[in-house]
Amino acid sequence: MSQLSPASAQTALPAMRDDQLAIAEAIERSWRRCMVKGVDEQAPAHDQIITAQELSQRLEKNRLLLTHAEPEMLTLSGQIAHTRSLVILTDSDGVILRTMGEGVEQGDIRASLLPGASWSEEHRGTNAIGTALVERAPISVQGAEHFMAYHHSLSCSAVPIFAANNQLVATLDVSNDLNQPQQHTLALVKMAAQMVENRLFHATAQGEIGVHFHARAEFIGTLWEGLALFDDDGQLRAINRSGQFQFGLPLDEDVLANRRVPFADVFDESWAAFRQRCQGSDLLFPLQLRNGARLFARTSLQNTARARPVVVQARESAASLEMLDTGDPQLKLAISQVKQVLNRDIPLLVLGDTGAGKELFSRAIHDASNRRERPFVAVNCAALPEGLIEAELFGYEEGAYTGAKRKGNHGKIQQADGGTLFLDEIGDMPLSLQARLLRVLQERCVTPLGSSKSIPVNFMLISATNQKLKDKVAAGEFRSDLYYRINGLALQLPALRQRHDLQRLISLILQVEQSPHTEINSEVMALFARHPWPGNVRQLHNVLRTAIALADGGEISLLHLTQDFLEELQAAGQAAGNDQPPRPALTLKAQSDAAITAAMQQHAGNVSAVARQLGMSRNTLYRRLKALALS
Numbered sequence: 001m002s003q004l005s006p007a008s009a010q011t012a013l014p015a016m017r018d019d020q021l022a023i024a025e026a027i028e029r030s031w032r033r034c035m036v037k038g039v040d041e042q043a044p045a046h047d048q049i050i051t052a053q054e055l056s057q058r059l060e061k062n063r064l065l066l067t068h069a070e071p072e073m074l075t076l077s078g079q080i081a082h083t084r085s086l087v088i089l090t091d092s093d094g095v096i097l098r099t100m101g102e103g104v105e106q107g108d109i110r111a112s113l114l115p116g117a118s119w120s121e122e123h124r125g126t127n128a129i130g131t132a133l134v135e136r137a138p139i140s141v142q143g144a145e146h147f148m149a150y151h152h153s154l155s156c157s158a159v160p161i162f163a164a165n166n167q168l169v170a171t172l173d174v175s176n177d178l179n180q181p182q183q184h185t186l187a188l189v190k191m192a193a194q195m196v197e198n199r200l201f202h203a204t205a206q207g208e209i210g211v212h213f214h215a216r217a218e219f220i221g222t223l224w225e226g227l228a229l230f231d232d233d234g235q236l237r238a239i240n241r242s243g244q245f246q247f248g249l250p251l252d253e254d255v256l257a258n259r260r261v262p263f264a265d266v267f268d269e270s271w272a273a274f275r276q277r278c279q280g281s282d283l284l285f286p287l288q289l290r291n292g293a294r295l296f297a298r299t300s301l302q303n304t305a306r307a308r309p310v311v312v313q314a315r316e317s318a319a320s321l322e323m324l325d326t327g328d329p330q331l332k333l334a335i336s337q338v339k340q341v342l343n344r345d346i347p348l349l350v351l352g353d354t355g356a357g358k359e360l361f362s363r364a365i366h367d368a369s370n371r372r373e374r375p376f377v378a379v380n381c382a383a384l385p386e387g388l389i390e391a392e393l394f395g396y397e398e399g400a401y402t403g404a405k406r407k408g409n410h411g412k413i414q415q416a417d418g419g420t421l422f423l424d425e426i427g428d429m430p431l432s433l434q435a436r437l438l439r440v441l442q443e444r445c446v447t448p449l450g451s452s453k454s455i456p457v458n459f460m461l462i463s464a465t466n467q468k469l470k471d472k473v474a475a476g477e478f479r480s481d482l483y484y485r486i487n488g489l490a491l492q493l494p495a496l497r498q499r500h501d502l503q504r505l506i507s508l509i510l511q512v513e514q515s516p517h518t519e520i521n522s523e524v525m526a527l528f529a530r531h532p533w534p535g536n537v538r539q540l541h542n543v544l545r546t547a548i549a550l551a552d553g554g555e556i557s558l559l560h561l562t563q564d565f566l567e568e569l570q571a572a573g574q575a576a577g578n579d580q581p582p583r584p585a586l587t588l589k590a591q592s593d594a595a596i597t598a599a600m601q602q603h604a605g606n607v608s609a610v611a612r613q614l615g616m617s618r619n620t621l622y623r624r625l626k627a628l629a630l631s
């Protein structure tokens with residue numbers, strides 16, 4: 001076990017060194033590397049794209065990563081929807097695996113931001129993805145900081161993602177045109193990358209007893225807690241990166257490879273005494289490292305990865321039908337209708353605006369059904385590339401199509417056998433596929449591409465859409481026979497602005513975010529109550545998640561809302577005109593700027609004191625001060 005450093009054990013917050021300075025130095029190092037290697041500054045933007053076959057091999061190799069990254073990419077893409085950005089996931093070589101969002105406008109660069117394009121530093125010079133991979137650190141590269149002239153119109157922020165053994169497995173990046181708003185982008189990418197890393201850790205790490213720890217009690221249960229998993233005998237089996245940082249372990253090697261690390265090598269206590277002390281309790285207790293540093297800790301019982309059933313799920317179910325029933329009458333009606341028809345083989349059609357919670361609701365239905373032990377397989381009919389959707393749904397036989405896995409593949413329909421098939425955005429399914437889907441639903445059999453054998457399947461069908469399917473039927477864009485086949489019972493979810501349970505919904509979200517005690521001040525609550533929420537519950541969830549992080553465990557106030565959301569609130573207030581209560585004399589952004597300026601004066605420019613008073617992190621404060629030109 002390497003020497004534990006008391007300094008790093010005191011905190012898991014980023015080192016005190018200024019982020020901006022570290023980034024500038026990293027960019028300089030990268031430029032030197034590019035010059036030494038003779039990277040061509042004028043190379044065209046799209047000359048490093050791998051073949052479709054190589055891409056499908058890489059997608060296959062990174063299946064676990066994709067499963068855990070996609071939900072977080074979706075959330076991130078929602079958080080920054082106003083910036084016309086592209087959210088990008090690459091593998092460890094910098095090859096793009098998946099993108100989400102609108103993306104940049106320039107044609108040439110667009111082509112180089114498609115799956116299969118390489119953004120390694122060797123191929124594309126200094127850029128956020130390639131440089132984050134070499135530096136093994138988050139980085140934001142703006143405009144002319146890019147080595148190649150072609151990329152000077154881009155703004156990119158990338159964060160490396162590590163597997164449990166400290167192996168660098170991916171980067172998560174957000175790229176957009178330089179003229180789009182960039183505030184908070186790197187911070188949001190960091191949060192999303194951390195979520196992916198945590199998901200990967202939980203999916204792969206083994207160990208029976210989890211010790212969650214941090215030098216600051218309020219960080220336990222958050223994204224940044226240290227987590228060490230021990231087996232029954234007190235041997236360390238896995239530790240996340242925050243934990244390694246706190247222990248002072250190296251972050252660039254597999255710290256547990258060929259090494260036994262007993263509990264007492266790390267903590268100043270025997271395993272037996274520790275077990276005795278924390279038995280049966282999930283309360284926080286003090287714990288001391290061997291080097292004397294004091295921590296807070298909590299224990300949990302883990303399911304080992306081996307014991308977990310392999311279930312094809314894009315993300316874990318977050319709520320039961322009972323939890324979702326937060327008091328809104330229309331939602332209550334939908335829930336009681338579901339309960340009446342549950343387990344009767346009636347296809348359900350869930351209707352509602354985007355972000356209203358259709359998928360969450362559908363997962364809760366699956367969990368309430370007698371199919372809950374079987375897979376819930378979600379297919380987003382709008383997100384699948386047209387050429388792949390057939391293979392994804394119906395599967396394919398060995399060698400059936402170029403780039404296919406040699407052994408063939410079960411389609412989603414077959415994977416859902418015994419469980420639930422969730423067809424999201426069904427209104428976007430191409431007409432040609434609608435006919436094949438109808439046949440599967442009628443015959444309850446699926447025939448993989450390139451096969452003549454049909455395979456019986458049995459699943460509960462839940463479809464969802466935010467479109468007016470009846471209008472699509474009338475316009476000839478959706479088959480009427482399929483419409484009636486999927487619509488055994490239609491369940492309408494209310495838009496957030498129509499709901500009467502905002503307060504309880506917020507409490508539920510705070511609970512989901514493991515921050516049940518976070519307070520929201522009355523000014524913010526009043527603004528929330530009259531906002532029309534175009535992005536529905538997804539938007540509310542994103543706003544709260546970001547605010548919880550920015551508030552650092554304190555009360556959420558205007559200061560913890562992002563600038564773009566403040567602008568959206570302001571614009572919605574203005575659009576609502578006279579029916580709205582009088583608007584504040586200052587804009588919301590101006591109010592929060594004024595609070596920062598006043599606090600800076602009060603504390604004579606002491607940034608730490610101001611950050612403490614306003615309940616925001618120093619990094620956020622630095623960014624805001626920079627925008628205000630006060631630093």
Ligand SMILES: Nc1ncnc2c1ncn2[C@@H]1O[C@H](COP(=O)(O)OP(=O)(O)OP(=O)(O)O)[C@@H](O)[C@H]1O
Pocket residue numbers: 319324352353354355356357358359360361424464465466508509512537538539541542
């Ligand atoms: N009742 C709820 N409680 C907590 N969070 C919720 C709730 N409903 C929705 N959400 C949040 O909103 C997000 C979006 O929900 P979901 O994916 O179910 O919406 P959707 O209607 O299927 O959206 P889309 O039409 O865009 O596919 C969820 O990931 C979750 O963050």
